[in-house]
Amino acid sequence: MAELQLKSVEKMYGNGFKAVHGIDLDVKDGEFMVLVGPSGCAKSTTLRMIAGLETISGGEIRIGDKIINDLTPGKRGIAMVFQNYALYPHMKVRKNLSFGLKLKRKPKDEIEASTGEVSGILEIDELLDRLPKQLSGGQAQRVAVGRALIKSPEVFLFDEPLSNLDAKLRASMRVRITDLHKRLRDEGRPATVIYVTHDQVEAMTMGDRICVMKDGHIMQVADPVTLYEKPANAFVAGFIGMPEMNLADAELTMDGTPKLTLAGQTITAPADLSARLNAAPGPVTLGIRPQHMTIETDGAADAFSGVIHNIEFMGHEVNVHVTIGDAAFIAVVPTEKFNLKLQRGDRVGLRPTGVQMHIFDKASGENVSLAE
Amino acid sequence: MTAMPQISADTLANMEKQRRRTRISSAFRYSLLIIVGLIMVYPLIWMFGASFKTNAEIFSSPSFWPKEPTVQGYIDGWKTSTPYTFAKFFMNSMMIIIPKMIGTAISCTLVAYGFARFDFPFKKIIFSTVIATLLLPNVVTRIPQYLLFRDIGWLDSFLPLWVPSALAGDAFFVFMLIQFLRAIPRDMEEAARVDGANTLQTLIYIVVPMLTPALISVCLFQFMWTMNDFLGPLIYLSSVENYPISLALKLSIDTTEAFAWNQILAMSCLALAPSLIVFFMAQKYFIEGISTGGVKG
Numbered sequence: 001m002a003e004l005q006l007k008s009v010e011k012m013y014g015n016g017f018k019a020v021h022g023i024d025l026d027v028k029d030g031e032f033m034v035l036v037g038p039s040g041c042a043k044s045t046t047l048r049m050i051a052g053l054e055t056i057s058g059g060e061i062r063i064g065d066k067i068i069n070d071l072t073p074g075k076r077g078i079a080m081v082f083q084n085y086a087l088y089p090h091m092k093v094r095k096n097l098s099f100g101l102k103l104k105r106k107p108k109d110e111i112e113a114s115t116g117e118v119s120g121i122l123e124i125d126e127l128l129d130r131l132p133k134q135l136s137g138g139q140a141q142r143v144a145v146g147r148a149l150i151k152s153p154e155v156f157l158f159d160e161p162l163s164n165l166d167a168k169l170r171a172s173m174r175v176r177i178t179d180l181h182k183r184l185r186d187e188g189r190p191a192t193v194i195y196v197t198h199d200q201v202e203a204m205t206m207g208d209r210i211c212v213m214k215d216g217h218i219m220q221v222a223d224p225v226t227l228y229e230k231p232a233n234a235f236v237a238g239f240i241g242m243p244e245m246n247l248a249d250a251e252l253t254m255d256g257t258p259k260l261t262l263a264g265q266t267i268t269a270p271a272d273l274s275a276r277l278n279a280a281p282g283p284v285t286l287g288i289r290p291q292h293m294t295i296e297t298d299g300a301a302d303a304f305s306g307v308i309h310n311i312e313f314m315g316h317e318v319n320v321h322v323t324i325g326d327a328a329f330i331a332v333v334p335t336e337k338f339n340l341k342l343q344r345g346d347r348v349g350l351r352p353t354g355v356q357m358h359i360f361d362k363a364s365g366e367n368v369s370l371a372e
Numbered sequence: 373m374t375a376m377p378q379i380s381a382d383t384l385a386n387m388e389k390q391r392r393r394t395r396i397s398s399a400f401r402y403s404l405l406i407i408v409g410l411i412m413v414y415p416l417i418w419m420f421g422a423s424f425k426t427n428a429e430i431f432s433s434p435s436f437w438p439k440e441p442t443v444q445g446y447i448d449g450w451k452t453s454t455p456y457t458f459a460k461f462f463m464n465s466m467m468i469i470i471p472k473m474i475g476t477a478i479s480c481t482l483v484a485y486g487f488a489r490f491d492f493p494f495k496k497i498i499f500s501t502v503i504a505t506l507l508l509p510n511v512v513t514r515i516p517q518y519l520l521f522r523d524i525g526w527l528d529s530f531l532p533l534w535v536p537s538a539l540a541g542d543a544f545f546v547f548m549l550i551q552f553l554r555a556i557p558r559d560m561e562e563a564a565r566v567d568g569a570n571t572l573q574t575l576i577y578i579v580v581p582m583l584t585p586a587l588i589s590v591c592l593f594q595f596m597w598t599m600n601d602f603l604g605p606l607i608y609l610s611s612v613e614n615y616p617i618s619l620a621l622k623l624s625i626d627t628t629e630a631f632a633w634n635q636i637l638a639m640s641c642l643a644l645a646p647s648l649i650v651f652f653m654a655q656k657y658f659i660e661g662i663s664t665g666g667v668k669g
Contacts, residue, residue: 052565052566053562053566073565074565074567074568074569084557086559087560088577088581089560090582090584099564099567103573147563147567
């Protein structure tokens, strides 16, 4: 079956630069796996190694039970959708779709049937006799997906396929691709997908599981909910979520109950956090999502006192930027709960609700508040 | 409704002045261009006109328009003073040009693709060597080449004239194709590899079609340069039956006691025709090909 396995896969370039540091990843048959990370995190390199467009310096890649390290891209049973579509400019859409099958010397009627089926699924029937330059971005992207789909590969590889589209089209293509994945699964021919993106919205909405990468290392592999609620480390916590999680240096003390000191202010850790804390007292990194803080009057119990330095009114909610000592915090408050009389320069109390509050080890960045 | 802002008489006068100045300036520029252009093209026009004159009239009137147009120059010129007609010389030229052009296109594409897309040991040194031959004056290699071809026994045949070029011997074309290839993104080739194409299939089905404008320029340059080449055939070809057009034109000057200029001019007009026809047919692609980086997304 089309399971994909990466075992201690490494990539070292000729100049000695190590881009990928022995990563392990198991992608189940029919799973939609998203590789996400900031630019330069080697997510595309990893994808290209799976595709066979980059050589592998160490480790092993398997699809099903065959090792594909040294196979040419055409023999790996993969299909790839490129960022800028990479349609063959001199071939009409029909030929673009069927090129792969023709190289495999499939019979003509079979090629025609497949072309018809794929163009039906992707609604590109009326585009078959056009050249790529006569297509809009969204249409070209659909043809590119079609060119992958027609080969019925074991593994689909997507390399930031939506990044060249405008926001509206991107949203609709996102749904289209996930729908297609579900449809194939329902039809009993599940497709394993590896999808590279730098956009966390794409990652969160599309992936069955998400693999967060940084500097050639895997930071965490988990489903979107786990990733959001239980980030394994400060990097994942900061990367996933909009606006990003507030991270600040704090001091943890165990004085009967755990207490947190930030900019000289000490509060008792909320019960929710204390229950899952697994950390030694000392300096830590405190992480609180903007959505999980309430704005109180200055001096309220168990709230950090700070100064508002900006208020962004978004309509349904308000982003309140508060400075506590040196640390900048953002709190996202529903509009109906926000006192609209507050202004820049006002002093307020910021109280963590305890939900989604995390403590990270200062040195390693590991989340030390995940004990069950 | 608000009233339109009043434009003062002064502004109007200024605008009128500006417009007049622009008109005068462009009239001047175009006249100058037309005059210089005419001066440059006049010898050609004169030659074409003179080819329809009698030999006597050529020297009696500077006008290009023949008083008594005649095609006698063409008829006599075509017959030539040799046992062969001019058709034979045209044939000979084509026997050199066609294999040379096809060979150049194929071999230079292969070499350029290798340099532009693959890494191999000593690539930099080999590439520098190729470029170095581009800088080498042709005359420097004439004598060693002559000796080499004499030893192989290729003298007085077409082979020395087209075989070196057909084996990517023209570094200029290799360089031109490499530059063009560098401007083409690799994605399409990678997509083809994922689609299961091997290196040669990628080259033939994907790269060559995208390279077409550049290849047309290569063929066109090679066509014109070979058609006009005089020194090469002069060195390697000794028997008249092998002469290409460039030598044949010279031949009609050599062998006749009183030069029949109208015949020479008539045949020169004919000799120009293939280059002109080929150029105008391929003009569109030619311009696309030499303006490197003209890849549409």
